[in-house]
Amino acid sequence: MRQIRYASWVKPFLTSLVLLGALCCFFDPVRYLGWGLLLQSAYLAVGYVCIYVAEVESDLMTEAKREAGDWNRLIVALSIYRHAHPAQAEATQRLQDLNRRFWREYMTSRRYLLRSELQPNSDFEARFEVCNALARQWLEQVQAKVAQGQVEPEAAQREGIEAMVGLRG
Amino acid sequence: MKATTSRAFRKRYINVYSYADFDNFEDFFLYLHLNRLVLWMHFFGAFVSIPMLPWALYMACFQQTFWPVLLYLGLYYGCGFSSHFLNDGRISRTTPDYGPSYFYVININFRILTGKMREYEQNYIKKYPHTLWLYDKSLPPPQWVQEREQKVGGQR
Known part of the structure; x- marks a missing residue:
């Protein structure tokens, strides 16, 4: 499980915010402040989850880049x-838009195939290989286009995206 | 990061990079919020206004008094929007993904609170060093920007 290191004061701070909020809820003049502090704690808890999800996503991305190229x-x-x-x-x-779309489709297909890998189905394994091969091919193609200064998107790029989407079918 | 370029310069060129120049919306969102002053104003607005929300809603629903709600909105959204205008000369451009941008704001605010922002910024700097000229005076901008600046006699 992914561990994120926070400063030592973070946990006590969040805990005391919850406790203070809960305590204030019992006393009339500061009741709404108590609710507010609880809401603040919930807001910060969402922040904690957001960072956790972002870090996990970043790990997946790093692994994908290792396999398909940076x-x-x-x-x-x-x-x-x-x-x-x-x-x-x-x-x-236009090429940038296609490029971004391609990598989004790549990550979606990759996730889909990785999830499906849990099932004993060799077809998914083969598709996973194709998924990475398509990504490497795209990377080479577009890098070559930039190197040659011919950046107008071509049919090959659109087909590449369709092929990537098709892997989830 | 600390912006060393002028507000007028950032106003002229902040829109030079769009969503298309980044790997994902999160990176684009961070690009628009790299200026430390913008970040802190967002943080202040959210941190001060959120505890106020239940009281503001109570006042509006049960006391028919609406100024607390206006105050809440002014702090939460006002700080965010005005931070962009005051520091970078433009208002936010995150409208196409307004929903997800809430989560990125929460993410950034939590990072600021817990001291995790520097690490996040460093990752951005490693990933997109070519965009930093907008905020850092010591880095050269693209050729066309240099030429345009010479023509208009703009100050960085």
Whole structure:
């Protein structure tokens, strides 16, 4: 299980906020402040959960990048390219949109296939391999487009996204 | 991070990067909130207003007194929106994902409270170093920005 290190005062602070809030709820002049402090505690608890989920997500992303290649470098390269070549800015932006969509679909398919892996079904395992192969192929394709300065999206990119979505079918 | 560029400069160029330049909405959201003053105003607004909400709702529903609700809204949303306007010269651009942005605000506020913001920022800096020129005066902006700045004689 993922562990996040917080400063030693965080837990006592949150606990005392809950206790103070609960205590205030019993006394009339500060009753609503008590509810407010409890609400504040709930708000902070949601923050705790948000960070936990973000960290778990980040772990999944790191693992995916290890298998498919670091697509963040591609995102940065596209962004830099768009600003270095204002004449091609619109085409680059279209490619950026497709690129982001592709990686979102990749993560969705990856999650779907990883969940399904629990079932004894070798078809999913094969699809998982295809999923990573498609991602590597996309990375190479788009990197080559940027290197050659031909950033206008082509049919191959749209097909790549469709193929990725199709893996969940 | 501490913004060393001028408000006018950030106002001119903060919209240069859009959602398309980032891996996900969370990173784009952080880009728009990198300015430390913006972050702290968000934090202040949320931290002060939330304990007030039950009382404000009680006053509105049972006492027909509406100024506490207005005060709550002014603090919660007012601090957020005005932080962008006062520090970066623009109001928030997170409208397409307004719902999820609530969770990112909560996430960032909790990080500020618990001292986890620096680590979060460092990850961003590692991931998107090319966007930092907007906030950091010592970093060179893209060529077209330099040319435009020379033309208009703008101050960074």
